[in-house]
Amino acid sequence: MKKKISLIIALLICLSAIFVVSSPVSVKAYDAQYPxxxxxxxxxxxxxxxxxxxxxxxxxxxxxxxxxxxxxxxxxxxxxxxxxxxxxxxxxxxxxxxxxxxxxxxxxxxxxxxxxxxxxxxxxxxxxxxxxxxxxxxxxxxxxxxxxxxxxxxxxxxxxxxxxxxxxxxxxxxxxxxxxxxxxxxxxxxxxxxxxxxxxxxxxxxxxxxxxxxxxxxxxxxxxxxxxxxxxxxxxxxxxxxxxxxxxxxxKTNNNKWLFNDVCLGRDWYSECVQYMKSKGYISGYANGCFGPTNSIQRQDFVVILANMKRIDLSHYNYKSKFPDVSQGSYYNAAVNWAYSEHIINGYNGGKFGVGDSLTREQMVTILYNYAKDYLGLDVATENTTAMNFSDFETTSDFAKDAMVWAVDKGLLSGYANATLGPRYKAQRCHVAKVLMNAELKNLINPVFVPPEPDHGEPE
Ligand SMILES: [Zn+2]
Known part of the structure; x- marks a missing residue:
C-alpha cells in the first residue's frame, strides 16, 4: 500500500513537473548515469x-x-x-x-x-x-x-x-x-x-x-x-x-563533490543559479546529495535561505518559537524566529507556521516585496506594469498584485516561455534559486550603501 501511495505521489510529481516546468531552455529529464x-x-x-x-x-x-x-x-x-x-x-x-x-x-x-x-x-x-x-x-x-x-x-x-x-x-x-x-x-x-x-x-x-x-x-x-x-x-x-x-x-566543487547529483552544470538551465547559490553557501541539498530542482519549496526552507543570504547571526534566535509546529531543535527554528520577528513572514490564522507547506510563486514574491519594503526600507514604487501584460496576471491574488508588478519590474521573475506568470503555481526550488540569485545581484537582499554627499562646501 505504501508503495502504491508513493507511486501515485511520484506520478503526481511527474505530472505537475510536466505541467509547471517551463524554462528558457527546454529541459529533458536526463538519465544521469554520469554526472x-x-x-x-x-x-x-x-x-x-x-x-x-x-x-x-x-x-x-x-x-x-x-x-x-x-x-x-x-x-x-x-x-x-x-x-x-x-x-x-x-x-x-x-x-x-x-x-x-x-x-x-x-x-x-x-x-x-x-x-x-x-x-x-x-x-x-x-x-x-x-x-x-x-x-x-x-x-x-x-x-x-x-x-x-x-x-x-x-x-x-x-x-x-x-x-x-x-x-x-x-x-x-x-x-x-x-x-x-x-x-x-x-x-x-x-x-x-x-x-x-x-x-x-x-x-x-x-x-x-x-x-x-x-x-x-x-x-x-x-x-x-x-x-x-x-x-x-x-x-x-x-x-x-x-x-x-x-x-x-x-x-567539481571545492570540497571535491559534484554540484548535486541531480543538477548538471551546463546541461540544465537552472544550473548556473543553483551553483551560484550553493557556492555562496545559501542552499544545500538533501541528505542523498540531490537538490530536487523541480520539487516545490517549503515555507521554512525559503526563510532559511533568506536568512543565509542576509547573513543573519541566527545564534540570537534560537529561542522557542511561538508556532506549535516549529520545534526548537529543528534546523529552521532560528530562521523562522528571525523572519517572524522582522515581519518578513507571518504564520497562519490558526496559529501554525505551516512547516512543510509549499510556497506559491505569488507568496514567494510577496515575502520578497515585504522584505524589501518593510525590512530594508527600499522604495518599491514602480510605474512599469509589464507584469499586467501576462495573460494570467489577473489570476494573481489581490494581496500579491503589487508584489508581482514589482518583482517583474525588478527582473526577479520573467514568467514562463508561454508568457504566463503562474502566480498560483507552487514555486519550484530551481525557480527559487533563480529569483533569489536575481534579487541578490540587483542588491535587493543586501542593498549597497551609498554614502550621502557631504552637505557642506569643500574648502576652496
Ligand atoms: Zn586547428
Whole structure:
C-alpha cells in the first residue's frame, strides 16, 4: 500500500513537473548515469591536416593524441564519460564515419554531436599557428555573453579559465581566455535574435545548449613552443592531462563533490543559479546529495535561505518559537524566529507556521516585496506594469498584485516561455534559486550603501 501511495505521489510529481516546468531552455529529464559528460573534438582530421610546423608535425595527429590522453585522464573518474568526434586520423572510426563529409568533419557537425550526446561541455582541441613564428603560448575561446543560452557563457568562462590555469602550470605562456562575436550580424543570430558566436564549433554547440570551448594549446609554428610542448608523446600527454585537470577542477566543487547529483552544470538551465547559490553557501541539498530542482519549496526552507543570504547571526534566535509546529531543535527554528520577528513572514490564522507547506510563486514574491519594503526600507514604487501584460496576471491574488508588478519590474521573475506568470503555481526550488540569485545581484537582499554627499562646501 505504501508503495502504491508513493507511486501515485511520484506520478503526481511527474505530472505537475510536466505541467509547471517551463524554462528558457527546454529541459529533458536526463538519465544521469554520469554526472559529467564531455565531448572532446580533436580539430581537423581526414583530408584536413590543420596547421603544421613544416617538418611533418601537424594538428591532425597532435590534436588527436592530446584528446585521447585527456579522455584517459578524465575517465579515471567513474563519474565522467567522454566522447570524441573522431578517434582516428583517417576518419575510419564509427563516429567520424557518421559525421564526415567530403573527407573531413564539418565544423557544425562537431558542435551538434555534443548536443546529441547531452554533453555538459564541448571542447575543441587545437594548436595555434601565427603569421609570424614569434607568437607563442596558449589561449582558450569561450561563448560570448548574450541572452541565448546564457549558461554557455557562464560555464564557458569559468571552464576556460580553469583549463588555461592548468596549462600554465606546464610553463606555457598564458595568452588569455577570449570570446569572439560574429562579423555577420545580419545573418548570424541565435533563435532569440542574439548575435552568434564567431566560431562555428562554439555556436553549433551553443545552438544545442552546450557550452563550447576552443583550446589553442601552443603555437605549432613557433620553434620554442613546439620543442617544449608538442614534440613528443609525453609532452602531448602532459597537455591532455592538464586539460582534464582543468575540466575536473571546474566541474567539481571545492570540497571535491559534484554540484548535486541531480543538477548538471551546463546541461540544465537552472544550473548556473543553483551553483551560484550553493557556492555562496545559501542552499544545500538533501541528505542523498540531490537538490530536487523541480520539487516545490517549503515555507521554512525559503526563510532559511533568506536568512543565509542576509547573513543573519541566527545564534540570537534560537529561542522557542511561538508556532506549535516549529520545534526548537529543528534546523529552521532560528530562521523562522528571525523572519517572524522582522515581519518578513507571518504564520497562519490558526496559529501554525505551516512547516512543510509549499510556497506559491505569488507568496514567494510577496515575502520578497515585504522584505524589501518593510525590512530594508527600499522604495518599491514602480510605474512599469509589464507584469499586467501576462495573460494570467489577473489570476494573481489581490494581496500579491503589487508584489508581482514589482518583482517583474525588478527582473526577479520573467514568467514562463508561454508568457504566463503562474502566480498560483507552487514555486519550484530551481525557480527559487533563480529569483533569489536575481534579487541578490540587483542588491535587493543586501542593498549597497551609498554614502550621502557631504552637505557642506569643500574648502576652496
Ligand atoms: Zn586547428
Amino acid at each position: 559529467l559528460i564531455i565531448v572532446l573534438d580533436p580539430g581537423h582530421g581526414g583530408v584536413d591536416p590543420g596547421a603544421g610546423n613544416g617538418k611533418g608535425g601537424n594538428e591532425r595527429e597532435i590534436n588527436l593524441k592530446i584528446a585521447l590522453y585527456c579522455k584517459a585522464e578524465l575517465e579515471k573518474d567513474p563519474n565522467v564519460k567522454v566522447y570524441l568526434t573522431r578517434t582516428t586520423n583517417d576518419l575510419s572510426d564509427k563516429v567520424s564515419q557518421s559525421l564526415k563529409k567530403d573527407g573531413k568533419i564539418p565544423l557544425s557537425a562537431r558542435g551538434n554531436y555534443a548536443g546529441k550526446m547531452h554533453a555538459n561541455a564541448f571542447i575543441s582541441i587545437h594548436c595555434n599557428s601565427g603569421t609570424s613564428s614569434n607568437a607563442r603560448g596558449a589561449e582558450v575561446y569561450y561563448p560570448i555573453n548574450v541572452t541565448w543560452c546564457p549558461n554557455a557563457n557562464y560555464v564557458g568562462k569559468g571552464l576556460s579559465a580553469s583549463i588555461l590555469n592548468q596549462l600554465g602550470t606546464l610553463g606555457i605562456s598564458k595568452r588569455g581566455t577570449f570570446t569572439r562575436t560574429t562579423t555577420k550580424p545580419q545573418t548570424e543570430r541565435y533563435p532569440d535574435g542574439s548575435l552568434m558566436d564567431y566560431y562555428t564549433v562554439i555556436n553549433s554547440a551553443r545552438s544545442c545548449h552546450v557550452p563550447g570551448l576552443i583550446i589553442e594549446h601552443a603555437f605549432i609554428n613557433n620553434n620554442s613552443d613546439y620543442n617544449a610542448f608538442l614534440s613528443n608523446d609525453q609532452k602531448l600527454k602532459n597537455l591532455g592531462v592538464a586539460d582534464a585537470k582543468g575540466i575536473l577542477d571546474y566541474f
